[in-house]
Amino acid sequence: MTFDYIFKNATVIDGTGAPRYRADVGVVAELIAEIGDLSKASAKQVIDASGQVVAPGFIDTHAHDDAAIFDRSEIYPKLAQGVTTIINGNCGCSLAPMALRPGERPPTPLDQLSRDGVHFRTFAEYLDAVSLSRPAINGAFLVGHSTLRFRHMADLERPANESEISAMQLDLHEALDAGALGMSTGVFYGPAQATTTDELIAVGRPLSERGGLIAMHVRNEADQIEPALHEAFAVSSTLHVPLVVSHHKLFGKENHGRSTHTLALLRQQARLSPVCFDCYPYTASSSTLLPSRIKDSSRIQITWSKTHPQHAGRDLKDIAEEMRVDQEEAMRRLAPGGAVYFALSEDDVQRILASPNAMIGSDGVPFQEVPHPRMWGTFPRVLGHYSRDLRLFPLEAALHKMTGLPAERFGLVGRGRVAPGFAADLTVFDAEQIADMATFDAPKQAPKGISHVMVNGCMAVVDGEVVDWHAGQVLRRGQ
Template sequence: MLDTVIKNGRVVDGSGNPWFKADIGIKGEIIKKIGDLTSIESRKSIDAGGNIISPGFIDPHVHSDLLCTIPDIHKIKVLQGVTTELFGQDGISVAPVSEVTKPIWQKQLSGLNGDIGDWNWLSIDEYLSFLENSDIIGNAAYLVPHGGVRTLVMGFEGREATQEECVKMRELVEKGMRQGAIGISTGLVYPPNVFSNKEELIEICKGAAAYNGCFVVHIRNESIHSLEALEEVIDISRQSGARLHVSHFKIIGHKNRDKFSMALEKMEMARNEGIEVTFDQYPYSAASTVFQAILPPWVHAGGSLKMLERLRDSENRKRIEEDFASNTTFENWVLSCGWENIVITSVMTDQNKPLEGKTMVEIARSREQKPADAAFDLLLEERGNVAMTIHWGYEEDVELGLRHPLQSVGSDGIFGGKPHPRLYGTFPKVLSEYVRKKKILTIEQAVRRMTSAPAQMMRLKNRGLIKESYFADLVIFDPNKIEDKATFDHPLQRPIGIHDVFINGVHTVSQGNYTGTAAGKVIRRD
């Protein structure tokens, strides 16, 4: 007897092939049978009523590393069909740490990953064990964060590593891979990763490549020097042997948009050379990250406390403001996008909650300050724990990326305050806006970008496709009604049109509502 049979659906299996009619039978955690199952008994039967049955969506770029342990907060991911997430992004995450670096990372990451109290782990193995013993709704895989291993070897120093330090970092990456990570990540605009050179990155990526791991990277520049930054990571992949996945691919700033198609061509040329390159992208022309990312790298040297100390000094403020005006050697959000396109989305203190959802121009005007001074003061008042949204480009460029076969869909969602709507709407938006309304993608193409494409990049076994013996991570949705409801003004609105979600065979969303189950697994590298 089967546990569940899903009948009368149109199966979009994740491969990109056309949909087909079939029943799906679940036994325990797996898909046991696919076909005509009318004569087979089951404990539960669901009538899909002509709706789409797809594999569970896989989000290859998230910041759920801590808040995944609080189902009432994290449930928005499964309510939009996400069954698996990849943690440890941008080289800045929660393990490995030491007793010395842990409190620094806890402060530095609270605005990005949230706060669940003290961390009772140091190693990647201990962190993954913590997740395994927590109530997590969906499946989780992990990347070794570059910043974590760098600070274990050389603290938060703002300098290039020695060869000996690079070797020690590689050994720590290899240790993390043995403990279950599936690759390595870095964010080359974030401290302390921003201080690394290519030689350091090649060495640590060799540690991931030794275990068939991926190199997932927020490149060093996504605006003026984006092509050079992309070439840097392609060469790192070339020399290290680690396959390359570019995070939240985009080109920042209207004046730089001609580089978008050239960047796609660079990726295609790398693949023609034999370098495995892919990228993820969210379906919005606005980004979101920690507000302190607007600051030039020298301000971050030594960690967040040093950063705050520098912001109190008038001469440092003057120097930073000069950098904002003309310095193109770092990812200069202010220069590329302007203060009017930077929106504060999350703060920690009650006194500044009214600022959430306002641009820096509006905030500066209300405080009767220049935008730079308002920014410095806000960072000081919040001890650096501020998040922002930045409107960076054009819808046409988003569509260009979505059409590309190397693309997979990723949310880069950040919890807290008045977040970017991608946290609540990414996957339904692709299916409603770009499949049903604009017809930029077929439903089969879109589902492949949300399922088997990220599964292939992550080298997940038995996930990302609807096949017998695969894990029963499934989504049932109405292709005519699925739609994102989250907007920049009202981002905390759940999508519609997703009826049912199964995670490892467990009915996790029923008739559009979260059932309260926690059937997620930690997926460790074999």
């Protein structure tokens, strides 16, 4: 048998959490064809992986690359850190279904998905556009509840009525038919803050009928996190659908240490219904400009500002002093914009990362002048800093959190494992060298230690250089 590629002398970590082993990995077309001793086999290209790990390509379970997937410069940070699949449409925000009038902008945070206002009237139209663009990496997609509200409600400051709920249900049906994995919510943000629990359940009814999941940015991640989690449990349990809690964290000094209790709640609920969560490996979050977060943050760094773009990357405190106003007023003057908020506990971050139900998601936001470093460093940081250096968990467990577990929970059939018959999405790295290089002051830096990234059997990255920008596919639910 002749292979297209053979990775010889590899240390294989297969994504299931099982112990590593030495073997050769043979690829034919888009699939892993054989694993074992292939020393006597021939291949069009043989790659010596001695001293390196061959792992499944990483799955970013929480991305906001809905428009960035069309943009080489914006999707490069994911490829560079070994990500081969992204889950888009999180936090209630998706590019479809949306119908903007000329000159109209959607409300924040929907307006952060795209730099030039690109949007699509139907979910099928959007997925077809992504597919026709031949993206650099694989994309799987959620439809945003906030997007549905914006599409069908003239007044977002109240709960939806019956006719509006019916219209949103129809759009959710269409999105699921087109291949959406499920629906996401962002009741923390303005466009959906008036949403009731009953509205979430009613709009989500098509998920029960079609087998979709729900990913929820819960209503509160600070003092009221427990009732917010119970709301998410109630929605998913009533609908009888799997739940993914988005970027689980505890915000503000007064809430540090509470992850012991929230993780116990999540474990308890997981015994009753399918529940897991994603998280990122940093003690700072990033969001829109939120004056309510000033008092709970030890530092706030501006990531972008529409009115004062020159302040991107600077501390809000310094900007306020220059403006001779307090930080709240400075934030109002900078709006619309975004910021990094230093308000999380390292102990909580480690406890959450180490949970067996934790998946890794970057929550990176593209199109920002000085983004949170998670956009460039999430996955190598987990593998290098937390697994190798701090020994928080074995490398096998770390990789399971970013490959096999998310593939299983999001229903990505044939992905997330190094096994014959699975898609040849592979990341090859040096376990002793892999490290994130992105910092808060200099975030746009590619990691080190990753030698090859393969997407659908095509070599996409070699030593940090992209050699194929069109190896990705749209991954539709059930396919």
